[in-house]
Amino acid sequence: MALYEILHDTTYRYDSAVALSQQVAHLRPRECAGQRTLAHHLEIAPAPARRSERSDFFGNPVTAFALHAPHTELVVRARSRIRVDPPAWPEPAASPPWETARDHLRDGLSGHAPLRADARDAGQYRFASPFVALGDEAAQYADYALASFTPGRPVLDALLALSARIHADFRFDPAATSVATPVAEVFAARRGVCQDFSHLMIACLRALGLAARYVSGYLLTEPPPGQPRLIGADASHAWVALWCPGAGWIDIDPTNDLQPGSGHITLAWGRDYGDVCPLRGVILGGGGHGVEVAVTVMPVEEGPPPRRGGRPARAADAPD
C-alpha cells in the first residue's frame, strides 16, 4: 500500500488577451482496482464562468470549464491524495495462449459468437484510433510483434517479451518527438518518449487483433541519493494495458519495461492519448502561447519507501 500527494500544475501564458477559453480536463484520477482517490481539488485561476463535472465514455472523470472574461494567463492546479494497493498480476506462464484472446475478440466482435460483456468493453480498444493509425502500416507492427507472440505462447508471457524488446530497441529521447508524432515515425526512428512507446505497443498489439488501451498517469521517481525531492520535477507518465480473457486488463509499462506496481498512479484511460489528454482546450485570441506543466508525486506515508514498480519484467527472452 502506498499513499501519495500529487500536484499537477498547468500554466498557460498568452501573448495577448484570450477572449474566450473552453477547456476539458482529465485531471481527477479515476477510481479503479487497487486505487482510491481520498481527496481531490482542482483550482482554476482566473475563476471560470462555468464549470461542470461528468464522466466520459471510458468512465474517466472529466471537468469542463469555460472562461468568458479576457485573460492572459490560465493556471490549473490539481491536487490529489491517492492510495494505491497494487494488484497482484497473474502468473504470465499460466495465461491462455495469445491466439485465444485474439479469437475470442474476433468471433465476438464479428457477431460470429456471443460476446461477453467484458469483451465488449475490450472491443473498444481493438481498432485503429486517431493516434494509432492501422492502415497499410499495420503489417509492420504485426511483424515486429510476432517475434514475441510466437504460436501458442501464453499471452502475458508474450506481452512481457514485447515490452522487453521495445525497451531494448527504442531509445528514450524527448527531443525526437512531439505530441503529434505519428506512430509510424516513432517506429522508423526508434526513439521517443513514454507516450510514443505506449502508442507503438498499442499499435503492435492491435495489429495482432488484441485489445490494448492507453493509460495516462503518474510515476513516482526517486530523487538522486542524498538530494531532496524537487517540487514539479516529475512528469506525467503513460503506459499500456492489454485485455486478457479471464484475467481482464493487465498493465505494462514499456518505457521502463516493468509491470506497474505501487509507484504507478492511474489518472485515466482511453484508446490513445487523444482520449485522455490532461487539458484540452480551444481559445479565441491569445496570439502565441506557452505552456508549463509541473508534476510532483510525493509519498505521504512514513515507513518503508514504496517499491518502484512491481515485478521486474523478465529479460529472459530478449529478442534474438
Place this chain on the structure above:
Amino acid sequence: MQVQPHRPPALLARYVARPDRYDELCQRIGSVVVLRPHWRDFFHGLAAMPADELSARRAALGRQIHENGITYNVYADPRGFARPWELDLLPYMLPAAEWAQIEAAVIQRATLFDRILADLYGEQTLLEQGLVPPALIYGHSGFLRPLVGARPPGGRFLHLYAVDLARSPDGRWWVVADRTQAPSGAGYALENRSVVARVLPELYRAAGVEPLVPFFEGFRDGLVELAPADGAAAGEDPLIVVLTPGPYNETYFEHAFLAREMGFPLVEGQDLTVRDDKVWLRTLEGLRRVHVILRRVDDLWCDPLELREDSALGVAGLVAAVRAGMVTVANALGSGILETGALLGYLPRLCEHLLGSKLRMPSVATWWCGEPAACEYALKHLRELVIKPAYPTLGARPVFCGDLPVAELDALAARIALRPFDFVAQEMVNLSQAPVLADEAGGAGNKAPARDARALVARNIGLRVFAAAGAEGFRVLPGGLVRVASEADMRIVSMQHGGGSKDAWVLGSPARPRPVPRIVPGQLAPFAGGARVLGLSSRVAENFFWLGRYSERADAAARLGRETLARLGEAGEASWLGEDGKVTAALQALCRQRGLLATVAGEADAAPTPPAPLAQALFDPAQPGSVVANLRQVLRVAALVRDRLSPDSWRIYNRLSEFAAAPAQAPRLGEALQRLDESLLSLVTLSGFVIESMPRDAGWRFLSIGRRIERLQFLAAALSALLLEPSQGGLKVLLAITDAELRYRSRHARGLAPQPVAELVMLDGDNPRALRYQLDSLAEHVALLPDGAALAAPLRERLAALDALALCDCFVHELAGARSRAAAQARHCEPLRQVLDDIWRGGNELADALARRYFTHLDARSRATVSL
C-alpha cells in the same frame, strides 16, 4: 440492337439499347424494340421540335446555369475551381406506380436508419444481441463516443437521408449506398428542376410532373418542430442555421442555395459560439440563440474541443450543447456511422427486428469480410467483386478486382486475409442507361447547330433519392438527382469523376390529384424565422463591407485608368510636355499610389510610362490595384455572401466575371479603352441594381458604407493630386472622374477655373460622386448601425471642416511669373490640403472602428491547445 419502329431517325440514329443493361427509354417486346409508354408523349414532343429549336433550348439551358451560377467545385479541375454544373436537357422519367414503390422503400429505409442510430447511441441492444456486429461500430471512426447517451430532441437522429439507387438489367432497383451524414444533392435537384422546367415549359406542363417544393417546405417544418423544447418564445419560430465548411467545399453552391431558399442564415463555424451549453450566432446586435443547426460539415469536424481538435470548421463546445439537449443538429452528430457498406448485409434482419417488416428494397449483394463465411466467399470470387474499405477512414477507393493484374490481386487477397474486418466485397452492378442529348460540336451554347444536334445517346445513370423527416415521419422528394456517367459504359457515376446530371420527373398519376404545374418552382413559402433574424452575422457584415469596397475600388481603377490612358493616347509624347506633363505625372503617381502601376524602385514618379504597359497593367491580375484584380476580389467576396444575393443580382455578378479574366494578349489602346468602358458599364449596372432592389437591411448598409469609404478616399487622393496645383487638364480629369462635366457646363459657360470646379467636385451635396456626398452619406449610414452614433461624430466634424473651408482663398488667380505663382499657390491651398488629408485619414479610422466593433477578427479565430 437498334431501335426499330417509332424512329425519327434524327433523334435515335445513334441510340443503342444494349441487351446487357436495362434501358430506361426503350423496351423489347418480342423481336421489336419500342419506346416505353411513359416516355412516348415527351419523346414525340421532342421529336416534333425542329433541330434549331432544340439547339436554342440547349443554349438557353447553358445560359441559365451560367447565370444562376450553379457550380460544383472539383478539386484540381483543369477548367477551374468552380466548375459549371452539368445538366442534360432531357429529364429522367418515372411513372407514378413505379415511383410509389421506390418511395415506400426509401421511407422504410430512412425510418430504419433513424432507429438504428437511436439504438447505437442509446441502449445498444443491437450490439448486445449481435444484430449488428460490434466491430462495425467500434472500428468505425464515425462512432462518436462523446455522443453516446445523448438523446436529441424528439429522439430524431436522421433528418435528411439520401440513398443511391441503381437498376439492374432485369429492371429491379437496388440500393448501392446510403448517405446519413450530410447528404448533398437535394438543392441541385431543385435547381435542375427550375432550369429544365423553364427551358422545356410545354413538355413539363404536359407531363403533370410532381412538384418538388412541398418537400422542402415539409423538411423545414420538420426542423422547426424538432427545435429544443426550451427554445424560442411562444409563437416565435426557432432560429435555424445552415452550417457550411465554406466556399471551398465541393457543394458550397448548394449550401448557399438551400439557405436562401429555406430562409435560414448560412453560417460558418466561426460565426457560432457556445456559452453555457447553448449555441449562439454572433450578429451585429450581439449573440442570438441558435436552436437548430442543419449541418453540411461532417460530424468529426464539428467540435474541436471534443471531436477532431485540428478542425477549424467546427464550433467548440457543440458536443456539450448537444448532450445538454440545448440544440438540434441535423443530422445528429454521429450519424455518419451508418455510411459503411459493411452494414448492408445486416439490414434485412434489422428491419424485421426493429420495424417488424421485410426490407422493401434489397441492397447490392455485399459481404463484410469480418464474417468468416463471407470472407471465404469473397476471397474465392474476388475477380468478380468490387472491394471497398469497411471503415471510411481507411480512405481507400473501390477496387474493381476484375481490372487487377494477378500479382496485385494476390496482394489484395493477402491484405484481406490479414485484416478481414477492414474490407467489404460487393457485387458489380450493371447500371441502367438513359438517353442524353449528344454533345454538339463546339459544345452547348454554340450558335451553329451541328449536323447531329438532335441525336440521343445512351449513358449509364444512377438515381439519388432524398427523404426528410417531418412531423408525420419521412417524406420523399418526388424525383431526385440523376447522375450520368461522363462516357459510354463508364462504371462510376459521380460528380467528382466528371459526370453530369438530370432532372428526374415523377409523372402525375391518375390516382392522385394532378398537381398544378408551376413553370418556375421558385421560392418556398416565406419563413418567418428567417425574416426575424435581421441580425446579420459579423462575418457576413464584413463580407458585404468588402464587397462594397472592392466594387468601388474596381470602379475607381477603371475611371482613373481610362483618363490616364486616354490622355497618353491622345497626346502621345506631347502629354509629357509643359503644364500637361505635370497632369500626366500626377495621374501616373495616382495610378502608382492606388496600385494600378507597379512602383519601380529608384524610378521617379515623373518618369513617363508609355501607354502600352499601362494598358497591360490595368488588366494584370497580379497587379494588386488593377481593374481585373479588383473585379476578382468582388467575385470572390460575392461568392461568400451568395445566399444573401437575389438570383438577379447574382446574374449581374456573374456577368462581371467576363471582365475578371486576364486578356489573352496585351490589349491595344483602343481595345483597352473599350474594355474599361464595358467594365464600368457592368459595375454601374450592378450598383444601380443594388440601389434599386436590395432590401435596406444591415447587409446593404455595410455594402454602402464600404463603397462610400472607398469613394471618399479615392476622391481625396485625386483632389490632392490634381487640385492643389490646378491646371486645365487636371480640372478636366476631376470633372470626368466625378461625372460632373455636364453639370459644370450647364452652370459655367466660360472655360475651367479652379474654384468653380472645386466647388462642384467637393461641395455639391447633390452629386453622388462628389466628396461632400460621401461624408454625408457615411455619417447617415453609420449612425443607423447598432451603437453607431459614436462612429458618426468624427464624420460630422469633418463635414463641418469641409463646409467651413473658404475655397475662394485657396486658389491664386492672377500673378505674374510662374515660379512665384506656384509658391503662392502652395501657400494658399494649405488649408485645402489639410482638409483633404484629414478626410482621407478619416476613411481609414472609420474602417478600423467598424472592424473593431462589428467584424469577426480574422486573427482571433479559435485555436486548439493541449497540455501533457
